[in-house]
Amino acid sequence: MIGKLKGTIDEIGEDYVVLDVQGVGYVAYCSARTLARLGSAGEAAVLFIETYVREDQLKLFGFLSVLEREWFRLLQTVQGVGSKVALALLSTLTPGELANAIALQDKTSVARAPGVGPKVAVRIVTELKNKAPAFAGDMAPTIGLKQELGEGVASAPVADAVSALTNLGYSRDQAANAVAAALKNGGEGGDSAKLIRLGLKELAR
Numbered sequence: 001m002i003g004k005l006k007g008t009i010d011e012i013g014e015d016y017v018v019l020d021v022q023g024v025g026y027v028a029y030c031s032a033r034t035l036a037r038l039g040s041a042g043e044a045a046v047l048f049i050e051t052y053v054r055e056d057q058l059k060l061f062g063f064l065s066v067l068e069r070e071w072f073r074l075l076q077t078v079q080g081v082g083s084k085v086a087l088a089l090l091s092t093l094t095p096g097e098l099a100n101a102i103a104l105q106d107k108t109s110v111a112r113a114p115g116v117g118p119k120v121a122v123r124i125v126t127e128l129k130n131k132a133p134a135f136a137g138d139m140a141p142t143i144g145l146k147q148e149l150g151e152g153v154a155s156a157p158v159a160d161a162v163s164a165l166t167n168l169g170y171s172r173d174q175a176a177n178a179v180a181a182a183l184k185n186g187g188e189g190g191d192s193a194k195l196i197r198l199g200l201k202e203l204a205r
Contacts, residue, residue: 001051002026002049002051002060003048003049003051004046004047004048004049005019005021005026005028005046005047005049005060005062006021006044006045006046006047007019007020007021007022007026007044007045008020008042008043008044008045009038009039009040009041009042009043009044009045010025010041011041012035012038012040012041015029015030015032015035015087016028016029016030017030017035017038017045017047017062019045019047019062026060027060028047028049028060028061028062029059029060029061029062029083029087030047030061030062030063030087031063031068031087031088031090031091032091033090033091033094034062034063034064034068034090037064038064046064047062047063047064048062048063048064048065048066048068048069049061049062049063049069050063050069050072050073052083059083061083061087065095067095067135067137068090068095070095070135071086071089071090071095071098071135072086072087072090074128074131074135075089075090075124075128077127077128078120078123078124078127078128079123080119080120080123081120081123081124084115085113085115085116085120088113088114088115088116089110089113089116089124091113091114092112092113092114093109093110093112093113095135095136095137096136096137096138096139097109097139097173098110098132098135099132099133099135099136099137099139099143100136100139100142100143100146100173100176101125101173102124102125102128102129102132102150103129103132103133103136103143103146103147103149103150104146104149104150104172104173104176105125105129105150105151106125106150106172106173107121107122107125108121110124110125125150129147129150129151132147133147141180142176142177142180145158145176145179145180145183146173146176146180149162149172149176156192157191157192157194157195158179158183158192158195160192160195161175161179161182161192161195161196161199162175162176162179163175164192164196165178165179165196165199165200165203170203174203175199177202178199178200178202178203179195179199181198181199181202182194182195182198182199182201182202183195185198185202
């Protein structure tokens with residue numbers, strides 16, 4: 001099994017890269033986001049690899065981080081999500097954005113990925129809601145609050161503050177991040193008006 005490749009970029013295709021590792025060219029299929037960040041032909045690159053072995057084929061999938069590879073594996077535990085759809089999701093959303101969308105039960109964001117219909121989006125946010133926090137990466141500090149919002153169990157001041165900020169035109173994710181920061185910076189125990197005021201201050205930074 002191949003877990004990691006370090007070499008020189010030989011070619012970048014529409015959905016793959018050929019990585020030259022000591023004279024051997026490995027074809028690794030990647031998300032559009034990964035391909036955009038890889039670099040150009042002739043440059044050095046490191047990819048974390050997921051190896052698929054089937055009766056009739058051996059296929060490599062490449063990722064810039066272990067977290068992205070973990071999400072690739074996790075997404076495929078959901079019925080209706082194969083490698084192609086998992087890569088489409090990772091092309092559309094970063095691992096942190098995926099964790100946020102699932103925590104907030106934001107089916108619309110998940111359904112933005114090509115090949116993800118409403119039913120599959122519902123299955124993803126429902127089946128992975130308890131697993132997303134472990135794969136939140138740099139979004140981990142705010143994921144708990146977002147889960148509470150997604151499940152409708154957040155405190156009234158928090159829910160009202162997020163709703164108010166959303167009504168002002170901010171996304172639910174931006175609003176939740178701002179309120180989470182407000183709570184951390186002295187807003188804990190405050191009413192919705194205080195959280196809105198502190199949240200707006202955070203959004204203005």
